[in-house]
Amino acid sequence: MLRRGALNGRFVSSLSLFRSRLFRQQIRYVTVKQILGKNRPLPIWHPESPDFLPSPLGPSPLEDFIHETVDADILVADYRHTEEDISPRKRNSGFIDRYNRWDGSSPYHKNRISKPLPDKKPLLPLPTNLTHKNVPRLKNIVLSTMVKEAIAKKEVLLSSVMAFRSITGVHPEILYAKKDVAVWKLRKGAPVGVKVVLEGENMYSFLAVLAQLVLPRVREFNGLCNNIGDLTGNITIGFPEGVLPLFPQIENIHDMFPCKLPGFRLSFVTTTNETHLARFLLSSFIPFDEKKTTKRKAY
Numbered sequence: 551m552l553r554r555g556a557l558n559g560r561f562v563s564s565l566s567l568f569r570s571r572l573f574r575q576q577i578r579y580v581t582v583k584q585i586l587g588k589n590r591p592l593p594i595w596h597p598e599s600p601d602f603l604p605s606p607l608g609p610s611p612l613e614d615f616i617h618e619t620v621d622a623d624i625l626v627a628d629y630r631h632t633e634e635d636i637s638p639r640k641r642n643s644g645f646i647d648r649y650n651r652w653d654g655s656s657p658y659h660k661n662r663i664s665k666p667l668p669d670k671k672p673l674l675p676l677p678t679n680l681t682h683k684n685v686p687r688l689k690n691i692v693l694s695t696m697v698k699e700a701i702a703k704k705e706v707l708l709s710s711v712m713a714f715r716s717i718t719g720v721h722p723e724i725l726y727a728k729k730d731v732a733v734w735k736l737r738k739g740a741p742v743g744v745k746v747v748l749e750g751e752n753m754y755s756f757l758a759v760l761a762q763l764v765l766p767r768v769r770e771f772n773g774l775c776n777n778i779g780d781l782t783g784n785i786t787i788g789f790p791e792g793v794l795p796l797f798p799q800i801e802n803i804h805d806m807f808p809c810k811l812p813g814f815r816l817s818f819v820t821t822t823n824e825t826h827l828a829r830f831l832l833s834s835f836i837p838f839d840e841k842k843t844t845k846r847k848a849y
Contacts, residue, residue, distance in 0.1 A: 610754040686822035695814040696743040709809040716799040773839030779825035
């Protein structure tokens with residue numbers, strides 16, 4: 551009787567679990583025979599399940615450091631004492647003067663939209679007044695690489711996919727060629743690169759590993775260039791081929807990769823439109839070399 555009652559209880563609990571909405575969303579295409587059998591699939595929250603994703607056990611120390619220390623430092627460093635220094639129109643008057651304005655000397659000027667002057671330089675966004683509500687933050691980090699050898703052999707791209715998946719924990723996106731290039735023997739639609747976009751907890755954990763474990767081991771690295779930036783609050787850094795094997799996720803299994811690991815680029819996308827604030831935010835994690843500058847004037 552006890553054994554029969556136990557079987558009936560197990561049968562009822564299994565059916566209730568199968569009918570639950572959460573279980574149907576987590577494991578799809580599962581029959582009743584699979585659920586009641588010996589080798590029934592594990593739920594997604596089970597550590598041995600292939601779909602299991604570990605959640606963070608606590609808040610990120612790097613994110614807490616940004617909220618508690620970096621935000622206040624940025625507000626103090628960019629403080630303006632007078633209204634003339636705060637006004638974005640006066641600080642960015644060079645961009646406003648580039649608009650072609652109608653003086654009203656002709657009746658056809660009425661209700662005519664002001665257009666930019668005919669030049670090739672795009673108009674940059676106007677800066678905003680910095681307050682405690684719009685302190686610069688990291689929006690996302692984009693890792694990308696282009697493997698030249700993948701044009702002839704597509705299998706070479708697998709090493710980059712495995713490396714990016716190991717150091718980020720996110721499945722990378724394959725980049726395809728947008729047009730044909732006869733000089734490089736490149737065809738449209740051929741896979742040539744890999745890209746990963748990190749946000750939230752994955753972004754802060756990757757940045758902590760990069761700043762604390764990887765960059766101190768890079769040879770001849772004294773800091774980033776003091777004038778990098780794209781004038782819209784985004785900063786891009788390029789790393790050579792020998793940096794990917796320095797990550798702790800790849801260091802012990804570097805010999806298992808079938809091909810040589812390439813270099814990669816890091817793009818830090820921030821919520822600000824001013825490059826000096828983006829540099830200030832990034833300098834909290836990665837050092838800058840004041841004497842080192844690039845050939846291209848960035849700010």
